[in-house]
Amino acid sequence: MAAVVAAELPERSRLLLVDGMAILFRAYFATAYGGSVRRTSAGLPVNAVHGFVRYFMDAIRKFEPTHVACCWDLGSGTFRSEEFSLYKANRPDAPDDLIPQFDLVKEVVASFGVPNIGAPGYEADDCIGTLARLHGQEHEVFVLTGDHDLLQLVDERISVIIMKKGHGNYMLYTPDSLMEERGLTPPQIIDVKGLMGDASDNYPGVKGIGEKTAMKLVQEYGSIDEILANLDGISKTIRAKIEADLDMLHLSRRLATIHCEAPVLLAMNDCCWAVDRHAVERKFEELEFRSLISLIS
Template sequence: MNQSKILLIDGMSFLFRAFYASAWSGGYRQTSDGIYTNAVYGFTKMMLDYADLVRPTHLVVGWDVASRESLVRSQWYDGYKSNRQAPPEELVPQFDLVKEVTEAFAVPNLGCPGFEGDDILGTLSEQLSSEGHQIVIATGDYDSLQLVSEQVSVKILKNGGKHEHYTPQSLLAVRGIVPEQVVDVKALMGDTSDCIPGCPGIGEKTATKLITEHGNLDSLYGNLTACTPKMRSKLEEHRDQVYLSQKLATIIRDVPIEYTLEAARWEYDSAVVKEKFEQLEFGRSLVTRVG
């Protein structure tokens, strides 16, 4: 099999970022029929931007397809993502609409009940990189840094259309850790955005120091005598919670999804895409980008 360059997009990261970027400036773009399209428009522009940047041979979008209550991780920990608010009513209809746009580009939309977009991208990157393909993941979630390898790079979305590009070398240079340590750092520091508890009183700096000194979480717990009495007591008291956090933060890489690489080839019929753009009244700036 010839080596391909595959761009994997975190659909929810793109869609939410596109929505709030335009909503912040009051740009609730609508069609003449009153259909909200601001998130879809921004998503489409971002997808084209990253396709131009990466120049992939193939492109796939991974999606969350379940409510919080039905997530696999919510079965492990009832508090997982319990702080999430319902999406704005202007955004809700755009969840389906954006998939109509990606389908017009002949881009596969992949998801699986109970799993999150990260798990979809993790599964794809694991399978496809093992076949020798080069993978580029575009997402807003730093958890994806655990997927970085010599075959897999990650672009973390930032404001203003910018991003941070991570390889094993840049991850070590910027954050001082290797991909295998990303989850263990998160296990200790927790994550308030996802309600992952971690160990109370341990922040990112301390978590990173502990993991880089000991190598991994198991080695840390196997050598607690090297810690200060206060730190040892804290880690012992919250051991179960820390290991639960490790489980919650670990991207699942064996989600049962069906796809073919050929169906993900980044080739599209300009006429089909333009017809969808016209239907959504996207305007000339995007239309001219698709030929």
């Protein structure tokens, strides 16, 4: 499917919800793999923030939102890690030269007049899901991310923009395009993850069931609940695996589910895309991002 350009989008009020940490990490590793990290003349690392701005502004140009907000993980434990202590426990610590950029990128986002949103005990995904459901009732919502877990949010008013390899490449997911590409409805994204688990988030699903089998089961039966209601019709080998791991199946499905009732609010009047060029220029000058000033002209 071809990359989406702004001209293909309808002219209506649209809210862009940005998965801040996903884009920041993408920007960091896209520029740090060669071992050279961009720094200011004072030695402050800024490569991830610089890359973030480029990704961010490219998406603004392509999708032309009328309103923008950026959601963040807060770096503390969440209700998922309380329920399953190994949740994301396999992830390495952030690189030392990325850590100071966590606060810095939020300062840059704020200079654009864009709200930074997060909630203790919840992930950015939960904040995005909550705001998407809230504002999707009256506005068109786009979610910008590299995280395929967010595809479960897709509906007639919520589209998910997945950043692809290479700068400026996107896949825009709607219910139709998700079904066309994967043969799944948005809720079935959760059920597939419940069965197969998620190595990145470090929850196992059902031992011995991989993506291919999980997809086949969900497509055939529709949901985990229907699979469990029809175990007699499933092969003895797969049935035995599911029955041996029922508790973990239910836990994995809960861990995979985005919580759309996080304690966050966003007034549309507070996130209008109306950039104060001088405020952004001041921040860019501070960070020695002079080459990026043309992006806001």
